[in-house]
Amino acid sequence: MKKLSQLKVGERATIASFEEDAVPVKLLELGCLPGNQIVLHSIAPLKDPICVELEGSQIAIRRETAVRIFVETV
Amino acid sequence: MSSNSLKVALVGNPNTGKTSVFNALTGLRQKVGNYPGITVEKKTGRCSLNESTTADIIDLPGTYSLNTTSLDESVVVEILLNKKNTDHPEVIVVVAEVENLKRNLLLFTQIKDLKIPTLLVINMADRMAKKGIEIDVETLEKELNTKVILISTRSELGIDELKTQLVNHQELNTDTCTDITAIDQVYFEQLKSIFSSFDPYKLWLLITQDVNFMPIEKNPPLQKEDLTSTKTKAELKKLQHKETVLRYKFINAAISKAYIKNRLKADGWEGHLDRVLTNKFLGFIIFGAILLTIFQVIFDFSSIPMDAIDELFAGLAQVVQNSLPAGVFADLLSDGLIAGIGGVVIFIPQIAFLSFFIALLEESGYMSRVVFMVDRLMRPFGLSGKSIVPLMTGTACAIPAVMATRNIENWKDRLITILVVPFTTCSARLPVYLIIISLVIPNERFLGLGLQPLVLTLLYFLGFAMALLAAAVLNGVLKIPKTDFFMVEMPPLRRPQFKNVGITVYEKTKSFLTEAGRLILALSVIIWFLGSNGIGKDFKNAEQIVTSKVEASKMNWTKEAVEQEISNYKLEHSFIGYMGKAIEPMVKPMGLDWKIGIALITSFAAREVFVGTLATIYSVDEEDQQTIREKMDSERTSSGLKRFNLASGIAILLFYAFAMQCMSTLAIVKKETNSWKWPMLQFGAMTLIAYICAVGSYQLIIPYI
Numbered sequence: 187m188k189k190l191s192q193l194k195v196g197e198r199a200t201i202a203s204f205e206e207d208a209v210p211v212k213l214l215e216l217g218c219l220p221g222n223q224i225v226l227h228s229i230a231p232l233k234d235p236i237c238v239e240l241e242g243s244q245i246a247i248r249r250e251t252a253v254r255i256f257v258e259t260v
Numbered sequence: 261m262s263s264n265s266l267k268v269a270l271v272g273n274p275n276t277g278k279t280s281v282f283n284a285l286t287g288l289r290q291k292v293g294n295y296p297g298i299t300v301e302k303k304t305g306r307c308s309l310n311e312s313t314t315a316d317i318i319d320l321p322g323t324y325s326l327n328t329t330s331l332d333e334s335v336v337v338e339i340l341l342n343k344k345n346t347d348h349p350e351v352i353v354v355v356a357e358v359e360n361l362k363r364n365l366l367l368f369t370q371i372k373d374l375k376i377p378t379l380l381v382i383n384m385a386d387r388m389a390k391k392g393i394e395i396d397v398e399t400l401e402k403e404l405n406t407k408v409i410l411i412s413t414r415s416e417l418g419i420d421e422l423k424t425q426l427v428n429h430q431e432l433n434t435d436t437c438t439d440i441t442a443i444d445q446v447y448f449e450q451l452k453s454i455f456s457s458f459d460p461y462k463l464w465l466l467i468t469q470d471v472n473f474m475p476i477e478k479n480p481p482l483q484k485e486d487l488t489s490t491k492t493k494a495e496l497k498k499l500q501h502k503e504t505v506l507r508y509k510f511i512n513a514a515i516s517k518a519y520i521k522n523r524l525k526a527d528g529w530e531g532h533l534d535r536v537l538t539n540k541f542l543g544f545i546i547f548g549a550i551l552l553t554i555f556q557v558i559f560d561f562s563s564i565p566m567d568a569i570d571e572l573f574a575g576l577a578q579v580v581q582n583s584l585p586a587g588v589f590a591d592l593l594s595d596g597l598i599a600g601i602g603g604v605v606i607f608i609p610q611i612a613f614l615s616f617f618i619a620l621l622e623e624s625g626y627m628s629r630v631v632f633m634v635d636r637l638m639r640p641f642g643l644s645g646k647s648i649v650p651l652m653t654g655t656a657c658a659i660p661a662v663m664a665t666r667n668i669e670n671w672k673d674r675l676i677t678i679l680v681v682p683f684t685t686c687s688a689r690l691p692v693y694l695i696i697i698s699l700v701i702p703n704e705r706f707l708g709l710g711l712q713p714l715v716l717t718l719l720y721f722l723g724f725a726m727a728l729l730a731a732a733v734l735n736g737v738l739k740i741p742k743t744d745f746f747m748v749e750m751p752p753l754r755r756p757q758f759k760n761v762g763i764t765v766y767e768k769t770k771s772f773l774t775e776a777g778r779l780i781l782a783l784s785v786i787i788w789f790l791g792s793n794g795i796g797k798d799f800k801n802a803e804q805i806v807t808s809k810v811e812a813s814k815m816n817w818t819k820e821a822v823e824q825e826i827s828n829y830k831l832e833h834s835f836i837g838y839m840g841k842a843i844e845p846m847v848k849p850m851g852l853d854w855k856i857g858i859a860l861i862t863s864f865a866a867r868e869v870f871v872g873t874l875a876t877i878y879s880v881d882e883e884d885q886q887t888i889r890e891k892m893d894s895e896r897t898s899s900g901l902k903r904f905n906l907a908s909g910i911a912i913l914l915f916y917a918f919a920m921q922c923m924s925t926l927a928i929v930k931k932e933t934n935s936w937k938w939p940m941l942q943f944g945a946m947t948l949i950a951y952i953c954a955v956g957s958y959q960l961i962i963p964y965i
């Protein structure tokens with residue numbers, strides 16, 4: 187199991203779990219739910235934030251959130 | 261509002277095209293304002309559905325769900341939940357979009373559960389072929405138990421069908437999609453036994469409203485304490501998680517039957533362009549180039565209409581002066597009102613150009629890339645990437661910059677940005693900087709660079725640095741609850757629709773004219789009055805006094821010189837003249853006298869007035885920059901020192917860099933924050949900082965001169 191922040195650009199993974207209080211409801215609602223696919227789409231020039239692809243849309247979040255989301259690479 | 265006008269609300273995720281649908285339905289028949297008491301933008305408009313029916317359409321703020329995390333979203337919930345709210349709709353149109361349909365449907369299922377007649381519009385149908393998307397509308401209608409319409413605002417497909425469907429809104433059902441009680445049956449049983457008359461989902465929304473966000477006052481129909489006492493916030497959040505899973509289960513079932521996406525389609529030019537735009541090296545270079553181009557265009561292109569406006573109003577004033585009998589009325593009309601209106605209209609080119617570019621960047625999706633790139637840079641100052649555009653814009657003019665903060669959803673971030681934007685060096689400071697620098701900074705080279713341009717550049721940096729510093733301080737001081745969570749959706753890059761851009765430019769300009777414009781006009785008339793009226797013999801008999809002085813001097817004065825001397829004498833003995841003298845003790849510690857005191861006061865109308873006022877005071881023609889400079893250079897203090905020396909010059913520069921001397925900005929801040937408290941605070945704090953810096957620098961430097 188890896189942290190979301192440890193994925194490489196373009197790497198696809200399945201969301202395994204996250205620290206409940208780290209992930210706001212809004213992100214859940216955008217599809218950040220255990221079992222869903224996630225792709226690290228790109229990283230900002232200053233390494234933070236990162237942009238992930240969820241359910242076909244691209245969403246930028248900060249690293250501080252990404253380190254608390256755990257993924258399973260296939 | 262007529263009785264047979266149907267109330268329709270557009271609801272949907274951000275970037276699904278709600279505003280485009282709204283524009284397509286209403287055209288220019290729209291009204292942009294604020295929701296009462298808060299600063300969320302409210303757009304309403306009217307649309308005739310057929311010969312006999314009209315609809316009042318409201319474009320609600322974009323929201324991902326009814327579980328609110330921001331002020332914008334809680335406005336949506338308030339309007340949809342509260343039947344007594346004047347904006348409560350009879351029909352809801354959920355605007356979704358072909359590519360993100362699944363995610364859009366989450367909000368749809370929540371809306372549907374409110375039991376208000378709802379229809380689903382799937383926008384951007386023009387992109388389906390390219391993205392390999394197929395939608396079986398009939399099946400989807402059956403699965404979601406609603407009317408579904410495929411539309412495209414770009415190719416104007418389906419808009420008429422939407423209108424027809426709105427006329428036939430009685431056909432829409434009010435069945436729910438999901439049963440919320442399934443997430444915790446015991447809990448909902450309990451609730452039902454206490455509040456038997458309430459609908460479980462609406463009750464659930466009320467209970468959870470402040471789990472993620474502190475809503476503004478909502479007149480809750482029930483005591484919150486009773487409701488939340490049985491569950492902790494963490495437990496409620498877990499239930500929201502469960503709710504989301506439940507809803508996605510329903511959505512997945514519907515989607516799997518009616519929606520096909522051919523994954524093999526490549527991402528095309530948008531994907532390549534995106535990678536370039538956010539590239540490590542190219543990203544910032546491109547952003548810099550775009551900003552530079554925008555400023556260049558604003559400076560160059562707006563100066564043409566601005567000069568024309570200037571001349572037009574000057575000419576108009578002249579016509580009035582010539583055609584009316586000389587007197588107070590003619591003066592009020594020409595120097596007060598017409599000049600005042602001119603002072604408002606003169607901002608239009610800058611505002612229009614700037615809102616044009618911002619709308620373009622917004623429409624194309626580039627803006628969120630910029631936010632993505634600079635977020636890390638802004639964080640040490642308690643801001644997020646979203647503040648970058650207003651701060652950059654401030655370098656042209658603070659007024660459109662304050663208006664540009666509307667893109668920042670987070671209220672605390674937005675307020676801080678509004679408060680610090682006037683520190684950035686706007687173009688009105690430039691004439692003041694130029695004349696003072698040329699007076700006090702030696703025209704020499706330092707490390708091969710011209711000293712004068714170096715100081716000018718330094719002043720620009722100083723303004724920006726001060727803005728960031730102030731932001732950091734305000735971030736610590738202001739006690740405004742803030743969800744410290746950053747999340748920005750990066751919509752696909754798109755070719756902008758010029759209709760949308762056009763409407764935005766029109767709306768922004770109009771709202772500036774009608775709302776801030778009035779205030780600016782009033783203030784400039786007041787300042788005109790104070791500068792052209794006075795009490796006492798000196799003011800009333802100015803002409804005689806000056807003429808007799810001229811005769812006594814036995815020199816050969818030109819007619820213009822006499823007139824200039826008279827207006828100088830009048831200004832000196834007007835209300836503003838006395839105010840200038842009254843504040844002399846205050847400006848003395850920065851090495852200035854009452855004459856510059858007057859210029860500081862009139863500068864409050866707008867900084868660029870500084871040079872003009874000094875021209876009047878020193879009795880020279882305003883057009884003649886060279887003479888003003890010479891006059892200023894030859895002014896001496898009582899101790900024989902140059903009046904404009906390095907110490908007092910730096911003091912003036914710092915004062916103009918930091919002081920809030922622009923009533924137009926104050927007017928727009930009042931409008932955008934909906935209260936006088938913030939502009940007054942801004943005015944007080946900035947002027948104080950400016951004063952302290954100016955006095956400090958003067959006292960520090962003067963011993964060495």
Ligand SMILES: Nc1nc2c(ncn2[C@@H]2O[C@H](COP(=O)(O)OP(=O)(O)O)[C@@H](O)[C@H]2O)c(=O)[nH]1
Pocket residue numbers: 272273274275276277278279280281322383384385386387411412413414415622623624625754755756757760
């Ligand atoms: N291709 C395409 N783009 C659209 C359509 N409708 C809107 N857009 C674009 O989608 C973006 C967001 O539109 P907007 O109306 O501002 O969305 P809102 O945030 O929901 O109000 C803009 O760039 C529009 O030009 C459409 O039917 N087709």
Ligand SMILES: [Mg+2]
Pocket residue numbers: 278279322
């Ligand atoms: Mg919109």
